[in-house]
Amino acid sequence: MILTVTPNPSLDRTYELPDLVRGTVLRATADRVDPGGKGVNVSRAVAAAGHRTVAVAPMGGPEGALLARLLGEHGIEAAGVPVTGSTRINVTLVEPDSTLTKINATGPELSAAEAEDVLEAVRTRSASADWIACCGSLPRGLPPQWYAELVARSHRAGARIALDTSGAALTAALREGPDVIKPNAQELAEAVGRPLATVGDALKAAEELRERGAGAVLASLGADGQLLVEASGAYFATARVATVRSNVGAGDASLAGFLTAGGQGPGALVSAVAHGAAAVQLAGSLMPTPADLDPSAVALSTDVPRDRPLTEPAP
Known part of the structure; x- marks a missing residue:
């Protein structure tokens, strides 16, 4: 079972447009609403793969009630923590050439008591969890150390933690030794304080984060692939x-694929890359099912191509 923690969940509304023209009335050719937030997306991918998952998240207002209902419709056990503010709504506009325009709302501000309630919900639900995946930005009211506290408490209870966040929240959590962290190239560059121009640069940055406390680093390098650096070695895949339709939630699908395949080793990396590749070929933030996956399309190497330039260098 994978338990996910999403401190700032959302309802994700996606509109597909024939063209995006400012200052006009636009008519969508298709639209959909999905439960959102990075941890929620991981739960959706885990459920789509046929595994049990529990989603812990603060939920408030009618938007929170709809989020809980949608989670249930996706086969996810919703462990909603009642909060005073309303769950946010994010909007994604998709153009025919797959260009995305995303509008993310701020979300509610959590009180100290509500923040503690979320931690307590994790504790009470985590006994049977194979992994706890803590994902996304922190909402207003939660200090950067909140993830560090969650990691520390979960480790004391014997749980394994996968962390997908960035900035001060990631830096603070490293000292508590999360078992896996999952930065993208930009987040990796930010964490080490220098630009990344090659796969080798990303490898050195991942090794540095392991020295600072991370058990393993699963780094998403966009179209260039993914890098796994752990105690057993470094792997690249x-x-x-064929066609990129939407990259919304692709990184979350990758993390789900990694964890459901055991959360370590080259086999888990292949699963992560297969899930991410399948997700970008689906509309909106749809998560891949086993029928969408093609592990044979994944090329795995233990010889990391250090000199390969990144298609999109991280500043």
Whole structure:
């Protein structure tokens, strides 16, 4: 069972447009609403793969009630923590060439008591969890050390933690030794304080974060592939993708694939890349099912191509 923690969940509304023209009335060709937030997306991918998952998240207002209902419709056990503020609504606009325009709302401000309630919900639900995936930005009211506290408490209870966050929250949590962290290239560059121009640069940055406390680093390098650096060694994998339709939630699908495949080793990396490649070929923030996956399209190497330039260098 994978338990996910999403401190700032959302309802994700996606509109597909024939064209995006400012200052006009636009008519969508298709639209959908999905439960959102990075941890929620991980739960959706885990459920789509046929595994049990519990989603812990603060939920408030009618938006929170709709979020809980949608989670249930996706086969996810919703462990909603009542909060005073309303759950946020995010909007994604998709153009025919797959260009995305995203509008993310701020979300509610959590009180100290509500923040503690979320931690307590994790404790009471985590006994049977194989992994706890803590994902996304922190809402207003939660200090950067909140994830560090969650990691520390979960480790004392014997749980394994996968952490997907950035900035001060990631830096603070490293000292508590999360078992896996999952930065993208930009987050990796920010964490080490220098730009990344090659895969080798990303490898050195991942090794540095392991020295600072992370048990393993699963780094998403966009179209260039993914890098796994752990105690057993470093692995690099890429996948063929025919058409990119939407990259919303692709990184979350990758983390779900990694954890459901055991959360370590080259086999888990292949699963992560296969899930991410499948997700970008689906509309909106749809999560791949086993029928969408093509592990044979993944190329795995234990010889990391250090000199390969990144398609999109991280500043």
